[in-house]
Amino acid sequence: MSAPPEVSVDAHLVSHPRFIQFVRLLAGEGASLAGFADEDRDRIELAVVEGFTNVIRHGYGGKTDQRVDIRLEAPPGRLRIELVDWATFVDPAKIVSRPLDHVRPGGLGVHLMKSTMDVVDYLKNAHGGTTLVLEKRVSPT
């Protein structure tokens, strides 16, 4: 069987929740092309949607007309997705999830990203905003 094709996508969106479904489908298709099985594909979709939602809610404070870029690459054996914003960089140490045993609405996004991806990293980018890096390796079958 030949190796899955390499994938590289660079999409420019705005920070509106109506793009969440598009973001999910993009992540899912990228995951499938990179060779991930259905369960991991679901997890990648969830992590990327959580990241995009956090950019809207926390990065841009709910503003729905701000720029968000999504870069998706699938070198052999892994998938790397970057969410690039032009908001204010936030110290990653201040980005925390709520304790899971405190059942209340909200505060789960970071936990879901960290529990589904191998790498969750927040980098200060050239625009002064944040580049969220999400990476996952394809599990050997």
Next chain:
Amino acid sequence: MPGMSVTSEALPKGVLLTVEGQIDMHTSPDLRAKLRECLEKKANPILVDLTKVGFIDSSGLATLIEALQAVGRYGGKLRLFGLVPAVRNLFKLSKLFTIFDIRESREDATR
């Protein structure tokens, strides 16, 4: 792209909400509004059919947690059923599987 739809059906006992699509930051306000209608009437139980929901994110979970807490304040029950694998895994990842009353089918949920 379709977002989400919610239909409401009065049962001899309680209300059934049938959700179709994905529940996320964009669509969850519509589900929250439907749940509020049920909560204002103190419907009991509130059954939520998730058979045709392929994806829920943390905003959707927050909506369901709010409803669970609100229904508990008047002694009512909220039951979910028909979870597809992706949604089932989300509840497990969030450690919410034992917090919610999750049933396999409508028949189970109405018992």
